Amino acid sequence: MLNLTSPKRREKLYKDESIVIKEADKGGGVVIMNKVFYERKILNMLQDPVYYRTINANQEKKTLAKIKQLVSGPSSGNMTAKEKDYLTNFDTSESQFYGLPKVHKSSEIKNAIHAQKGEYICCPNPEDLSFRPIVGGPNCSTQRLSHIYPDLLQDRFEKEFILEGLRIILLNNTFAFGKDHFIQTKGTAMGTKVAPTYGTLTLGYLEQKLHHQLATLWGEEDAESIISKWKRFLDDCFILWNDNVDRLSVFQQLLNGLGSNIRFTMESSDTKLPFLDVLVIKEDTKLSTDIYYKSTDTHHYLHFASCHPHHTKTAIPYNLARRLCAIVSDDNTRDIRLKELKSYLIKQEYPETLIDNGILKAKGYTRSELLSTKSQENKTEIIPFVQTHNPRNYNLTSIFHQLNNILKDDISTKRIYKDVYDWCLNMVISKRFKPPDGAEQLLAKVHHSPEFTTNQFSQSQGKIVTLTEGMSTHERVLPNCNEYQHFLLQENCARKIHVHFRRQKDLFKETFQQKLFFCEGFQRK
Known part of the structure; x- marks a missing residue:
């Protein structure tokens, strides 16, 4: 058991060079790993020649020089002197590479959870543990250019400038792990703000391509029917399939043929299937929804004694209850989930009265009200302090x-x-x-x-x-x-x-x- 209330204990753990402590990729858990095991896993990832290449030294200054050349070129158009100065005149520092352990995808860890059934699970050096690669660096050379990219899509900026800036971001994603330096050679530049936008635009283009191929293969009516049931959040997709199973296999083949570097894995069921944090349940011709938790979810919500603003902590029970009331479609199941939520929050020492009031407030709204989208048209533009x-x-x-x-x-x-x-x-x-x-x-x-x-x-x-x-x-x-x-x-x-x-x-x-x-x-x- 870890008791982190003592600053000396935290400092001792923090300075222990034989271990590495990371937050789990999903589920809110904290993972303590043997340092040799962690570094071996990360270096195995970085030694993949398809996605990474070793470089001799920090290349931040060279990349910044490319950005300076871009903003001083003819394609920069009406960019002001202050904008150019903002993008190029700052001190850079190299990004760092690390990995978040995907405990929810490790069979060894899942088996240990099932066997030990405790708050703390011991599973030393699970070989099937994979990591989510993260590139973190608040001051790398491309960070400012990446951050302003949504605002570059204005008429006063030339198309050539936008495309060349994007090339610089995607082709110069460098970082360090330990004393070694690397460059990403394939895929969307990790750690950049433009990455989700670039990925979403790519998948949007592929969806248009998919529609055209479906219409060619099965006709416009079937294509419209399939696309109308196709839902996507970033790269997670969901579809209700009313056609025969053979066509579903063809549909997956079409998806995997849209781009040479994109592969869709598929999971299907006749009864229930999770999508993000929603469990979709099919009973005959009726669909219902429930909350979905991964088996590795710790329900480790913010402790009430935590050093956070009081209004933040008092809002947590209501917002968690509101989420459940919006997702869970059956009233009886909703009440069961709310009781579970109350038990999780009590473990985190939330006052019972505060929890009950939050649940009561959330139940005061109808589900249609909770699922409705609020208008942002009259939102005042302000600078937050x-x-x-x-x-x-x-x-x-x-x-x-x-x-x-x-x-x-x-x-x-x-x-x-x-x-x-x-x-x-x-x-x-x-x-x-x-x-x-x-x-x-x-x-x-x-x-x-x-x-x-x-x-x-x-x-x-x-x-x-x-x-x-x-x-x-x-x-x-x-x-x-x-x-x-x-x-x-x-x-x-x-x-x-x-x-x-x-x-x-x-x-x-x-x-x-x-x-x-x-x-x-x-x-x-």
Whole structure:
């Protein structure tokens, strides 16, 4: 049994160089592996010449030079000087490769779970354990270009620029594992934000190709019927098949003939079949749905004593119950699943009253209401203020309200960004908390290169970040909260803010300019 409540125990486990700790690919479990076993498995993956190739050294600077050549070329069109500077003028660091253990696909682990029936399962070095490859690096050379790709699909950008930028991202995905350097030679560039978009567009094109082939083979009416029953989420597909089984085999052959590098595996059943987290059940001519959990799912929800904002923890029972009420179609089965959920949450020390209230609130909606899609047409465009949660921090909302007039009238801050009052008001209204790393995240942390950059901007979240070693980030708009609580409420605050802003030029002025540039240059249509 692991008792991680003691910082000394966590530190001892963290520094143990004979083991590797990773979160399971699915199910929420934590996996402790022998380091030699883990490294052997990962190196076996990286030695596949079809997908990876060893390179001599870090190639981040060479890749960044290609991006600079791209943005300075004729195809960059109406790209502004600030946009070019954002894409090319930053310090890079090499991405790191690691693997998340797919415990749900290991027969040895499943057998151990069935035999041991405990909260902690011992299954040393299972040879059939595979890993999900992950490339992680917040500051690789292609990351910024990849992050702004959805916004490049605008009329002011040339088609040649979009395609060449995509080639750079896909063909220059380099990373390190240990002291060795590798480049991905096949497949969508792992770890890039553009990868899901690129994959979805590819499958969308293949679906159009499939429709044409079905119409040629079986006629337009049958093709329309099959496509209307075909459902897909990214690369997971589902279809209701009313035709004969022989045609189903032909259909799979058509799918696998759409592209030389794509292969569909198929699972079929006359009674029930899982799709994502939904179990579809067929009884005669009637379909019903139930929640689907993998056998390796730990139901390890956030512990109520965890250092997270109170409103986050109080919302968990309701949101989990709401999910069950939306998925489970039969009322009796739904009530059974809600009782199971209550037992899982009690193990995580959630108050029973809080759980009951969350379940009661979720059951107050009809299933059709829960399944309906809410309109996003009138959604206000705002810049969120994000900070790492710390229960000892002061509430910054009241401080920002007191600062509004000072920031609005001060000569120095007027030059930093436009319409200070409205910006600050929106920022306060849209306050968000980033949870701190828990014990699992700290123990399973990936060690990136120490060449990290401070005061960099996270494009994916639209916020200012300071990158620290590993995967964690500490977001802030102003420095130390305790310092500012004392500092901002003193007399002659405007004069002191003016002096302090000059002292904190790199932290405040440049990062806010970068933040506003990104939102205006790439996000606003």
